[in-house]
Amino acid sequence: MKSNVVSMTDLKSLTLKGRGKVRDIYDFGDQLLIVATDRISAFDVVMPNPIPDKGKILTQLSKFWFNLTKEIVPNHIVSTRLKDFALECHPYEKVLRGRSMLVMKTDVLPVECVVRGYLSGSGWEEYKKTGEVCGIPLPKGLLESSKLEEPIFTPATKAEIGQHDENITFEEVEKIVGISLAHKLRTLSIAIYKKAREYAEKRGILIADTKMEFGMKDGKLLLIDELLTPDSSRFWPKAEYRAGSAQKSFDKQFLRDYLISIHWNKTPPAPELPEEVIQKTRQKYLEAYQRLVERDLSTNMVNFKE
Numbered sequence: 001m002k003s004n005v006v007s008m009t010d011l012k013s014l015t016l017k018g019r020g021k022v023r024d025i026y027d028f029g030d031q032l033l034i035v036a037t038d039r040i041s042a043f044d045v046v047m048p049n050p051i052p053d054k055g056k057i058l059t060q061l062s063k064f065w066f067n068l069t070k071e072i073v074p075n076h077i078v079s080t081r082l083k084d085f086a087l088e089c090h091p092y093e094k095v096l097r098g099r100s101m102l103v104m105k106t107d108v109l110p111v112e113c114v115v116r117g118y119l120s121g122s123g124w125e126e127y128k129k130t131g132e133v134c135g136i137p138l139p140k141g142l143l144e145s146s147k148l149e150e151p152i153f154t155p156a157t158k159a160e161i162g163q164h165d166e167n168i169t170f171e172e173v174e175k176i177v178g179i180s181l182a183h184k185l186r187t188l189s190i191a192i193y194k195k196a197r198e199y200a201e202k203r204g205i206l207i208a209d210t211k212m213e214f215g216m217k218d219g220k221l222l223l224i225d226e227l228l229t230p231d232s233s234r235f236w237p238k239a240e241y242r243a244g245s246a247q248k249s250f251d252k253q254f255l256r257d258y259l260i261s262i263h264w265n266k267t268p269p270a271p272e273l274p275e276e277v278i279q280k281t282r283q284k285y286l287e288a289y290q291r292l293v294e295r296d297l298s299t300n301m302v303n304f305k306e
């Protein structure tokens with residue numbers, strides 16, 4: 001398969017600020033260059049094998065959603081066009097094209113803003129034990145993957161690489177960022193989720209849940225990082241949805257399920273992934289992009305425009 005796989009960037013003439021699980025970040029003073037690599041993590045551990053084109057899919061989907069939701073809340077994007085980047089970036093065009101964003105630098109809020117419209121993942125596990133999710137009581141008798149009457153805001157801590165995010169209550173968010181800002185985060189997160197859910201349902205995808213990040217810039221709240229991608233959300237095929245069990249998905253749940261099936265202990269080092277798992281994961285990400293952005297992309301070669 002012809003594909004420009006980028007596992008890690010090494011843009012020597014630029015100032016590397018840091019590497020996340022997926023993104024390499026370069027510092028340009030009051031701006032940052034975020035480059036989405038093809039790395040993939042599961043259970044907060046980075047896998048040894050990249051997923052071809054994944055970074056491009058994440059960047060283009062985020063770009064799409066940031067544009068769709070900008071009337072709800074402004075975001076940090078300055079440009080995704082290479083011609084707008086600093087001249088020092090231009091020699092790295094082959095690496096950067098389609099997978100990079102120039103963004104405003106912000107003071108990142110230390111809270112993951114999670115919204116759930118369906119009961120799955122850690123929310124389902126918590127509900128089975130307590131009948132609640134992040135301190136929010138839910139009706140009795142819900143099943144795995146049940147649709148909730150109204151989306152709920154279920155925040156989490158922001159974990160370091162190799163550590164797990166932990167669900168926290170809204171009251172804890174108030175203590176971390178202040179009462180007024182906490183309420184604003186909840187309102188905006190739910191509004192973004194609702195708009196995205198309505199859009200996606202018309203295209204055959206249920207967005208079960210998603211997580212967002214926000215930052216402050218000159219006293220202004222901005223939506224940052226990535227948005228509504230298969231890395232940060234659960235995407236389910238609407239036509240096959242049935243409450244009562246785990247769902248088929250267009251996200252990395254397929255990879256998680258594989259890792260569970262081989263009884264990996266969820267601690268580093270992660271196991272090598274079979275080629276079949278790599279290609280099926282890629283195809284799921286690609287299909288999510290195709291359905292949501294409604295572009296017909298070749299399964300063998302992905303040519304994203306800026």
